[in-house]
Amino acid sequence: MxxxxxxxxxxxxxxxxxxxxxxxxxxxxxxxxxxxxxxxxxxxxxxxxxxxxxxxxxxxxxxxxxxxxxxxxxxxxxxxxxxxxxxxxxxxxxxxxxxxxxxxxxxxxxTDQLPDIPGVKERWGRSVIHCPYCHGYELSDRPLGVLATSELSFHQAAMIPDWGATTLFTQGHLNPQGEVLDHLLARGVILEEAPITQLEGDGDSLSEVVLADGRKLPLEGLYVSPKAExxxxxxxxxxxxxxxxxxxxxxxxxxxxxxxxxxxxxxxxxxxxxxxxxxxxxxxxxxxxxxxxxxxxxx
Structure with a gap:
């Protein structure tokens, strides 16, 4: 042909x-x-x-x-x-x-390489998302989180408060410093160092995340910047x-x-x-x- x-x-x-x-x-x-x-x-x-x-x-x-x-x-x-x-x-x-x-x-x-956390893959594109302009409006005014996968996640976390109360999950090893930290705090972002170990909720909805120390935090939307291959x-x-x-x-x-x-x-x-x-x-x-x-x- x-x-x-x-x-x-x-x-x-x-x-x-x-x-x-x-x-x-x-x-x-x-x-x-x-x-x-x-x-x-x-x-x-x-x-x-x-x-x-x-x-x-x-x-x-x-x-x-x-x-x-x-x-x-x-x-x-x-x-x-x-x-x-x-x-x-x-x-x-x-x-x-x-x-x-x-x-x-x-x-x-x-191809998106998603974090190996139970519950992420099942909710990808629904309640686990990467772009606030693409999907953020539908998750407005809910408890939201950003899963730190690189320093780019700090930029993402600074944006998300325009859509709802935001927690940055540093996973215990990606911690913002200096002016970046000051800007996040000024935007009202809460920092959580305990790693997320699991996502929970009905179907592809997200209701809470389980942390490594056993705590559960209410969360209805999680932003992730996956590694793209x-x-x-x-x-x-x-x-x-x-x-x-x-x-x-x-x-x-x-x-x-x-x-x-x-x-x-x-x-x-x-x-x-x-x-x-x-x-x-x-x-x-x-x-x-x-x-x-x-x-x-x-x-």
Whole structure:
């Protein structure tokens, strides 16, 4: 199967890139394994005109609109490997299909490595969250906590009091100092050094946390900044250059989202230091425009 642009990943970033390209009258194939990072969330909030829609609703709407364009195709399969050849790229999928394209957009997202605390995984994206703009409003005016996973958690803890009374759980080893501590205290943040050992509550709701010393504290929302891992095999296969950001390593891109390998673009959380549905959409839009420009000007 030959196309102008192959997009690996069919969530917010990948489909946004596809929209720019089909409107540019280019042939586009989206190869999607249907395992987006946002699949754990009940709703996507803060997305312009789509506030409160589920990720699947947004994806379905985007697909229905894209399928009105004759140059669009989606293939539901998992990409296995990518090869570079003179005319572009060849991607082998698990189902046996090989897709060839002049340009490649990676929108595979990242994988969250959550703290190994009982009850965290079951509530991820519901009452255990990472972004106050995405999910914080729904947990307003409740007892809230921030689980310290790095010094970035201090910044997060300073923000959360705008949504509710906040406790920073230092886990006994990540303790703010100096001006950072003064700012947290001025914001009304309570510090708790005893580590959280378990989360409790009905279903995916959170009602309290159990501490290492046996105490139980009421808590209805816990913010966690998980360690994000770049698990896409294509980063190594293509030899893409990475860079450090305040949220971890990301794929290095230029202003049009092109990577260190000519003709390969990266969109969404894979290349965004700040990550949300809105940022993914914007990133995908730019990647689509960038790929289209590169086809026109052979850049």
């Amino acid at each position: 030959d196309t102008d642009v192959l997009i690996i990943g069919g969530s917010f970033a990948g489909l946004s890139a596809a929209m720019q390209l089909v409107r540019g009258r280019r042939k586009v194939v989206v190869l999607d394994a249907k395992r987006p990072r946002n699949r754990f969330a009940k709703a996507s909030h803060g997305v312009f005109c789509l506030d409160g829609k589920t990720p699947e609703e947004i994806r379905s709407t985007a697909l229905s609109q894209l399928q009105a364009y004759s140059s669009f195709q989606v293939v539901e399969d998992t990409a296995d490997s990518v090869d570079v050849h003179e005319e572009g790229f060849a991607v082998a999928a698990q189902g046996g299909t090989t897709l060839r394209a002049k340009r490649l957009i990676l929108a595979t997202g990242i 770049l698990t896409s095999p294509f980063i190594d296969q293509l030899g893409l250059e990475l860079e450090e950001s305040f949220t971890g390593r990301i794929v290095k891109v230029d202003g049009f989202k092109e990577t260190s390998v000519k003709g390969v673009f990266a969109a969404g959380d894979l290349s965004n230091p700040m990550q949300s549905g809105t940022f993914a959409i914007a990133s995908g839009t730019m990647a689509g425009v960038g790929a289209h420009r590169s086809l026109i000007f052979n850049q």
